[in-house]
Amino acid sequence: MTALVAIDWGTTNCRAFRMGAGGDILERRTGALGIMAVKNANFAGALMDLARDWIDVPTAPPVLMCGMIGSAQGWVEAPYLGLPAGAEDIAAHLVLAPDPRRDIHVVPGLRGQGAAGPDVMRGEETQILGTGISDGVLCLPGTHSKWALVEAGRIVRFVTFMTGEVFSLMRRNSILGRLMIDAPHDAPAFARGLVRSQSAGGLLHQLFTVRTAGLLEGLTREAGPSFLSGLIIGHEMAAVKELLAPKAATVVGAGALAQNYAIAMNVAGIDAEFVPGEDAAARGLHLVAKRAGLVN
Amino acid sequence: MTALVAIDWGTTNCRAFRMGAGGDILERRTGALGIMAVKNANFAGALMDLARDWIDVPTAPPVLMCGMIGSAQGWVEAPYLGLPAGAEDIAAHLVLAPDPRRDIHVVPGLRGQGAAGPDVMRGEETQILGTGISDGVLCLPGTHSKWALVEAGRIVRFVTFMTGEVFSLMRRNSILGRLMIDAPHDAPAFARGLVRSQSAGGLLHQLFTVRTAGLLEGLTREAGPSFLSGLIIGHEMAAVKELLAPKAATVVGAGALAQNYAIAMNVAGIDAEFVPGEDAAARGLHLVAKRAGLVN
Numbered sequence: 001m002t003a004l005v006a007i008d009w010g011t012t013n014c015r016a017f018r019m020g021a022g023g024d025i026l027e028r029r030t031g032a033l034g035i036m037a038v039k040n041a042n043f044a045g046a047l048m049d050l051a052r053d054w055i056d057v058p059t060a061p062p063v064l065m066c067g068m069i070g071s072a073q074g075w076v077e078a079p080y081l082g083l084p085a086g087a088e089d090i091a092a093h094l095v096l097a098p099d100p101r102r103d104i105h106v107v108p109g110l111r112g113q114g115a116a117g118p119d120v121m122r123g124e125e126t127q128i129l130g131t132g133i134s135d136g137v138l139c140l141p142g143t144h145s146k147w148a149l150v151e152a153g154r155i156v157r158f159v160t161f162m163t164g165e166v167f168s169l170m171r172r173n174s175i176l177g178r179l180m181i182d183a184p185h186d187a188p189a190f191a192r193g194l195v196r197s198q199s200a201g202g203l204l205h206q207l208f209t210v211r212t213a214g215l216l217e218g219l220t221r222e223a224g225p226s227f228l229s230g231l232i233i234g235h236e237m238a239a240v241k242e243l244l245a246p247k248a249a250t251v252v253g254a255g256a257l258a259q260n261y262a263i264a265m266n267v268a269g270i271d272a273e274f275v276p277g278e279d280a281a282a283r284g285l286h287l288v289a290k291r292a293g294l295v296n
Numbered sequence: 297m298t299a300l301v302a303i304d305w306g307t308t309n310c311r312a313f314r315m316g317a318g319g320d321i322l323e324r325r326t327g328a329l330g331i332m333a334v335k336n337a338n339f340a341g342a343l344m345d346l347a348r349d350w351i352d353v354p355t356a357p358p359v360l361m362c363g364m365i366g367s368a369q370g371w372v373e374a375p376y377l378g379l380p381a382g383a384e385d386i387a388a389h390l391v392l393a394p395d396p397r398r399d400i401h402v403v404p405g406l407r408g409q410g411a412a413g414p415d416v417m418r419g420e421e422t423q424i425l426g427t428g429i430s431d432g433v434l435c436l437p438g439t440h441s442k443w444a445l446v447e448a449g450r451i452v453r454f455v456t457f458m459t460g461e462v463f464s465l466m467r468r469n470s471i472l473g474r475l476m477i478d479a480p481h482d483a484p485a486f487a488r489g490l491v492r493s494q495s496a497g498g499l500l501h502q503l504f505t506v507r508t509a510g511l512l513e514g515l516t517r518e519a520g521p522s523f524l525s526g527l528i529i530g531h532e533m534a535a536v537k538e539l540l541a542p543k544a545a546t547v548v549g550a551g552a553l554a555q556n557y558a559i560a561m562n563v564a565g566i567d568a569e570f571v572p573g574e575d576a577a578a579r580g581l582h583l584v585a586k587r588a589g590l591v592n
Contacts (some may be wrong), residue, residue: 001573035345080512105581111415114497114499115496115497116492116495116496116497116502116505116506117492117495117500117502117505117509117513118508118511118512119505119508120512159497160501160504161498161500161501162501162504163469165470166503169465169469169470171467173469175359176463179408196412196413199411199412199413200411200535200538200539201410201412201455201535202457202499202500202501202531202532202534202535203463203499203531204457204528204531204535205411205412205456205458205535205539206530207458207462208440209410209412209414209415211416212410212413212414212415212416213414215414216414216416224345235499235500236500238498238500239497239498239500239501242496242498243497
């Protein structure tokens with residue numbers, strides 16, 4: 001029997017989970033409709049298209065959502081919650097989406113004072129809680145990668161880096177991209193990029209050396225993307241060392257990107273562990289739902 | 297009488313100067329055909345379209361070109377010359393374009409060992425010589441801004457930063473751009489960006505705070521581009537201080553960008569002076585032509 005319908009609704013896609021009372025995932029679905037693609041902001045309709053058969057049933061299971069669905073561009077704006085924040089804090093600040101037919105609960109994002117200004121997350125807080133790690137440093141690689149310090153089950157500090165987006169822009173839209181072609185990951189070139197990130201001159205200068213490495217140092221067009229990736233991720237690592245100085249950290253995820261992050265961490269002197277990221281959001285939503293009394 | 301036809305032919309445009317024996321500019325023209333836009337690599341044809349009436353005359357004045365026209369994508373590849381390099385060194389390494397009807401001389405670019413790898417320039421070396429500054433640090437702001445150390449009339453060291461291109465990508469193609477609209481330069485926002493660049497977390501983190509400054513710190517959509525510009529240029533200044541530690545530097549140019557660079561330099565503790573950049577390439581080409589014996 002469905003105890004919870006858990007939805008991780010982000011900018012570019014929507015992942016839905018039908019969960020049992022114990023937190024087991026009974027069924028999962030992925031919708032292509034990220035919040036930016038929902039026509040006329042008809043989020044209720046989009047949700048029904050994806051999961052009506054889970055929700056419109058006599059038992060009326062609770063629905064809990066996290067991610068950008070709770071942003072100003074989403075269904076309802078769930079104001080950012082300050083730090084420290086754990087499952088109980090978040091459970092105490094759920095916001096109801098404006099749906100006349102049923103209660104749709106939305107998890108607030110988090111706001112912290114970062115190294116250089118305010119920092120925010122929406123969705124990652126739920127994934128972090130869902131990893132079950134109650135103490136340590138977590139790394140969530142991605143378009144905007146996040147590093148979080150968790151103590152006694154509460155997120156006490158986090159930092160965002162635009163690593164993935166900067167990589168993509170340099171690869172796809174910059175002059176550097178003209179010297180590259182897509183190819184399988186090249187581990188030595190990635191390591192070479194990591195090493196280059198530790199040299200002088202800062203990122204704006206080092207990016208130009210991706211061009212000269214192609215012109216003058218024999219970097220092949222196939223190896224270019226891996227070199228660029230290593231260079232940019234290496235800068236993220238340098239900043240993490242400066243800000244959090246972790247001896248070890250846990251990468252949320254298991255794919256190629258997570259593996260590369262682990263290598264970058266090792267080169268930077270940070271021991272890397274892994275925790276599965278695939279269903280972390282569902283587990284986090286279940287945890288919050290329990291704390292909020294939505295699930296027994 | 298025309299003593300020299302000087303051509304600064306770059307990636308996106310072509311500037312031609314008809315010069316007298318003393319280095320005076322008698323006439324100037326700008327063609328829209330950057331080297332990337334020349335069809336079938338017919339550079340001879342493009343040059344004739346722009347300046348046949350200067351070149352195809354009985355006196356047959358010498359033609360000297362600089363810029364990307366001497367790159368592998370240009371008319372003829374003029375191999376990079378090592379440092380230090382002044383007008384005499386460059387004059388001794390001119391390359392002839394493959395034109396059967398006349399001598400077209402091309403200035404080589406320069407190659408240096410940068411802070412993080414090899415560094416290159418094509419065209420800027422001629423502008424630098426053309427400023428007439430024989431000792432000091434010069435700054436050439438732009439898409440790929442260059443800083444050069446000149447001693448006794450020779451370029452002894454230089455560094456490239458992708459500042460302008462990174463700004464443009466973040467403004468036009470990134471998620472940050474969605475929070476901005478084009479507006480007149482906002483000097484306080486620019487200064488705020490400069491200050492932010494001096495905080496912790498590195499560029500990849502600080503870029504994300506451009507977003508949170510809009511969400512949470514009242515940065516307006518109009519002020520966003522200036523804030524972003526200050527942040528990125530501030531990172532260039534930090535690297536320049538690390539690499540060259542200049543007490544003062546001369547900005548080549550006089551427009552709004554040069555003014556902003558001067559402000560950024562002042563905030564970074566570098567005294568700024570200006571030298572006109574408009575005709576520096578022409579003056580530099582004349583200087584090289586004299587050293588090469590093309591002009592008396």
